[in-house]
Amino acid sequence: MLVSRAQQVRDSVEHSDPVYGLRIGVEIAHPIVHLLKDSGYSMEVLADYPVGKKAFVEMHLGSERAYRPTTRFDFTAQGKYLLLGYRRNLFDNFKGQHHEVYMGLYYGIAAFHDVLHRYTIGNESDYFGSVTYEPGRKYASLQAHWLSYRTGVRAEVLPRFFLELGVGLSKLIYRTSLDNFEHFYIPGFGKVYPGYWGVNYYYTLSYSLPLKFSRK
Amino acid sequence: MKYRLLIIVLIAVFAVRCERNDICEEGVDASLLKLGFFDASQPDSTMRVSSLYVWAAMKDSLYVDAETDSIALPLDPGANHVRFFVSDSLHVDTLDVFYDKSPYFVSEACGFIHEYKIQNQTQVTAHWIQAMQITDSTITHENIHIHLYH
Numbered sequence: 076m077l078v079s080r081a082q083q084v085r086d087s088v089e090h091s092d093p094v095y096g097l098r099i100g101v102e103i104a105h106p107i108v109h110l111l112k113d114s115g116y117s118m119e120v121l122a123d124y125p126v127g128k129k130a131f132v133e134m135h136l137g138s139e140r141a142y143r144p145t146t147r148f149d150f151t152a153q154g155k156y157l158l159l160g161y162r163r164n165l166f167d168n169f170k171g172q173h174h175e176v177y178m179g180l181y182y183g184i185a186a187f188h189d190v191l192h193r194y195t196i197g198n199e200s201d202y203f204g205s206v207t208y209e210p211g212r213k214y215a216s217l218q219a220h221w222l223s224y225r226t227g228v229r230a231e232v233l234p235r236f237f238l239e240l241g242v243g244l245s246k247l248i249y250r251t252s253l254d255n256f257e258h259f260y261i262p263g264f265g266k267v268y269p270g271y272w273g274v275n276y277y278y279t280l281s282y283s284l285p286l287k288f289s290r291k
Numbered sequence: 292m293k294y295r296l297l298i299i300v301l302i303a304v305f306a307v308r309c310e311r312n313d314i315c316e317e318g319v320d321a322s323l324l325k326l327g328f329f330d331a332s333q334p335d336s337t338m339r340v341s342s343l344y345v346w347a348a349m350k351d352s353l354y355v356d357a358e359t360d361s362i363a364l365p366l367d368p369g370a371n372h373v374r375f376f377v378s379d380s381l382h383v384d385t386l387d388v389f390y391d392k393s394p395y396f397v398s399e400a401c402g403f404i405h406e407y408k409i410q411n412q413t414q415v416t417a418h419w420i421q422a423m424q425i426t427d428s429t430i431t432h433e434n435i436h437i438h439l440y441h
Binding site for chain 2: 145147148178194195196201202204205206208224226256259268269270273274
């Protein structure tokens with residue numbers, strides 16, 4: 076059997092990229108953590124759409140209330156947030172596969188308020204002991220903007236059903252200044268670390284809607 | 292090459308998570324009232340007390356048989372007035388300190404401290420201490436706040 080040189084070099088398996096369209100899902104890591112710690116709630120829905128053969132644009136909308144106790148003070152941060160992002164798939168899918176190993180960049184905005192429940196001045200072991208204030212002070216109309224780099228894996232575990240596990244590194248680029256307080260947790264961003272960095276892990280379930288799109 | 296970027300990000304994630312920010316350094320709480328002992332006949336020179344006792348009502352002693360020309364006393368964060376007893380071991384004088392306080396946020400680890408301001412009603416009896424002067428009413432300043440002349 077004679078085969079040309081060109082034909083011998085080709086793979087016998089075809090490579091292909093997603094032909095799925097709009098996909099919607101929910102984030103479940105944060106809601107579960109809040110449930111387990113009884114520290115509030117989190118609801119986040121997401122949607123993404125393919126751009127070309129190896130990329131997606133993505134949007135998240137969320138609402139979170141987080142109660143954060145520390146040794147010296149307790150507060151609650153509550154509000155809504157929006158994320159817009161673009162991610163690229165590094166994984167070479169075989170025909171019919173729709174898995175992802177992705178890297179993406181996101182821009183996040185949150186509108187929220189803080190309530191400072193109580194704080195303690197001094198220690199019990201001091202000469203005069205300590206005193207605890209319970210001001211219930213509300214810091215309203217707060218805003219935060221951030222950039223987030225996320226990477227992870229999104230696998231099609233059942234036809235059209237995807238499971239994603241990812242980590243993200245975020246940096247706060249704007250936050251409303253507070254009078255005599257600081258930002259330590261922002262809905263959507265998470266815990267604020269020194270230098271206004273954030274680190275998160277994500278666990279999402281999504282479903283690719285069986286809508287017919289004509290091939291372009 | 293793209294996986295190298297991933298490694299860098301994972302290292303950055305660990306770096307952020309591992310940075311300790313939960314320790315409050317000593318000395319952040321500069322909330323001690325500093326008093327200096329001076330010579331009544333020569334008001335600019337300090338004059339040591341050879342056997343000093345200081346305590347607050349119904350509390351342990353802060354100074355016992357101390358030889359010093361300056362002392363640092365804590366203020367009660369839960370009140371606006373503290374009464375100290377100051378003795379040269381022969382006589383006892385009563386020092387009533389009145390102050391305003393306002394909470395001030397320092398950091399995540401330290402939380403809040405008070406900024407104290409000494410009020411003019413602060414006074415001392417005159418058994419062995421002859422005079423008193425408030426030289427700096429802001430307690431967060433590091434210098435002597437009250438001069439006591441004996």
